[in-house]
Amino acid sequence: MANEQPAAKGTQSPHGASPGYVNSKDAHLKRLRRIEGQIRGLQRLVDSDTYCIDVLTQVSAATRALESFALGLLEEHLAHCVSEALTKGDEEAQAKVKEASAAIARLVRS
Amino acid sequence: MANEQPAAKGTQSPHGASPGYVNSKDAHLKRLRRIEGQIRGLQRLVDSDTYCIDVLTQVSAATRALESFALGLLEEHLAHCVSEALTKGDEEAQAKVKEASAAIARLVRS
Amino acid sequence: MANEQPAAKGTQSPHGASPGYVNSKDAHLKRLRRIEGQIRGLQRLVDSDTYCIDVLTQVSAATRALESFALGLLEEHLAHCVSEALTKGDEEAQAKVKEASAAIARLVRS
Amino acid sequence: MANEQPAAKGTQSPHGASPGYVNSKDAHLKRLRRIEGQIRGLQRLVDSDTYCIDVLTQVSAATRALESFALGLLEEHLAHCVSEALTKGDEEAQAKVKEASAAIARLVRS
Numbered sequence: 001m002a003n004e005q006p007a008a009k010g011t012q013s014p015h016g017a018s019p020g021y022v023n024s025k026d027a028h029l030k031r032l033r034r035i036e037g038q039i040r041g042l043q044r045l046v047d048s049d050t051y052c053i054d055v056l057t058q059v060s061a062a063t064r065a066l067e068s069f070a071l072g073l074l075e076e077h078l079a080h081c082v083s084e085a086l087t088k089g090d091e092e093a094q095a096k097v098k099e100a101s102a103a104i105a106r107l108v109r110s
Numbered sequence: 111m112a113n114e115q116p117a118a119k120g121t122q123s124p125h126g127a128s129p130g131y132v133n134s135k136d137a138h139l140k141r142l143r144r145i146e147g148q149i150r151g152l153q154r155l156v157d158s159d160t161y162c163i164d165v166l167t168q169v170s171a172a173t174r175a176l177e178s179f180a181l182g183l184l185e186e187h188l189a190h191c192v193s194e195a196l197t198k199g200d201e202e203a204q205a206k207v208k209e210a211s212a213a214i215a216r217l218v219r220s
Numbered sequence: 221m222a223n224e225q226p227a228a229k230g231t232q233s234p235h236g237a238s239p240g241y242v243n244s245k246d247a248h249l250k251r252l253r254r255i256e257g258q259i260r261g262l263q264r265l266v267d268s269d270t271y272c273i274d275v276l277t278q279v280s281a282a283t284r285a286l287e288s289f290a291l292g293l294l295e296e297h298l299a300h301c302v303s304e305a306l307t308k309g310d311e312e313a314q315a316k317v318k319e320a321s322a323a324i325a326r327l328v329r330s
Numbered sequence: 331m332a333n334e335q336p337a338a339k340g341t342q343s344p345h346g347a348s349p350g351y352v353n354s355k356d357a358h359l360k361r362l363r364r365i366e367g368q369i370r371g372l373q374r375l376v377d378s379d380t381y382c383i384d385v386l387t388q389v390s391a392a393t394r395a396l397e398s399f400a401l402g403l404l405e406e407h408l409a410h411c412v413s414e415a416l417t418k419g420d421e422e423a424q425a426k427v428k429e430a431s432a433a434i435a436r437l438v439r440s
Binding site for chain 2: 036039059077080107
């Protein structure tokens with residue numbers, strides 16, 4: 001369904017920089033579609049009255065998959081930030097580090 | 111899609127007990143459909159090259175929603191275990207506590 | 221230092237029930253002393269300018285040790301709650317389940 | 331006790347770089363001493379048979395304090411990495427990003 005989106009126009013990042021993950025976009029989308037499948041699997045489990053503990057095991061698996069997706073995205077972003085430091089200077093790069101650190105804190109605490 | 115499942119037959123829990131969450135099944139399914147929407151939203155964000163940090167914020171929100179779903183399920187399950195202790199005796203209830211504790215550990219560590 | 225505490229008097233739980241972990245108190249204290257050692261080890265690492273990533277690895281180990289301590293405590297508490305249901309009735313046991321679930325939520329989210 | 335360590339020699343980082351957190355060492359040590367106090371407080375709680383749920387609340391607080399310490403350390407490290415990219419070149423900086431990402435993954439999963 002997401003594929004019906006008119007994304008071809010290539011909406012720019014709201015921060016005016018092309019995102020660091022463009023090259024691996026297909027891999028990210030594939031991962032997200034697999035997670036979507038896991039969530040739909042959870043609905044089937046609940047719908048067929050599956051034993052609670054077995055549902056919880058699948059929730060843990062989906063949570064881990066989401067975390068892995070986030071960690072992959074973050075690694076690319078940090079790599080991108082570091083490269084940008086070389087072209088845009090230290091000050092802008094440090095602002096990005098602050099922003100990335102806040103995102104890391106949200107991940108660690110969620 | 112989950113709704114096409116022939117779940118009306120009321121598949122029993124593999125452990126021979128009707129799951130503790132039957133009464134709130136609709137609420138759980140509604141919650142999961144909302145999470146599915148969040149995952150599809152993530153696909154749209156990636157597909158339209160949204161800035162990485164903004165994608166990560168949405169990942170944190172989806173992770174928290176999954177955790178809340180799991181915590182709700184778990185609370186009902188524990189309530190069910192405790193009630194069962196009164197009818198099935200302490201030994202069986204203690205086995206359930208062990209099993210639930212393992213599920214909690216997976217949630218805490220994921 | 222904790223050992224200098226006059227704990228022999230057996231301060232009662234604020235909720236009027238003897239805690240579910242009394243039997244394994246020594247094991248819990250041993251675990252906490254080991255974690256205290258890990259925190260002191262972290263201080264030595266920082267004090268001697270150890271490489272940040274190596275410090276972070278030890279922080280992850282200490283966090284996991286704290287989580288394991290909490291999970292052990294929680295399992296005993298749940299076992300205790302279930303046993304109590306048999307003597308104190310379902311209503312009181314269900315109140316305990318609510319309380320335990322809130323503690324689990326704090327652990328999962330921290 | 332950590333202060334008795336002969337740390338004055340200024341042990342170098344094993345990776346040959348002075349750690350990024352040297353300037354804020356005192357703040358980090360102060361934070362760790364407070365966490366050590368929290369762990370000792372936990373021992374007193376267990377030793378005096380405090381109600382399990384109240385002990386768990388304090389464990390969550392200590393875990394969050396450890397996470398905050400880690401996140402602070404990490405932010406400084408990333409800032410340091412980015413600055414280094416300007417002097418040591420992109421290749422070395424990218425190796426650091428890989429290493430930092432692995433540490434972030436350990437934090438998110440612990």
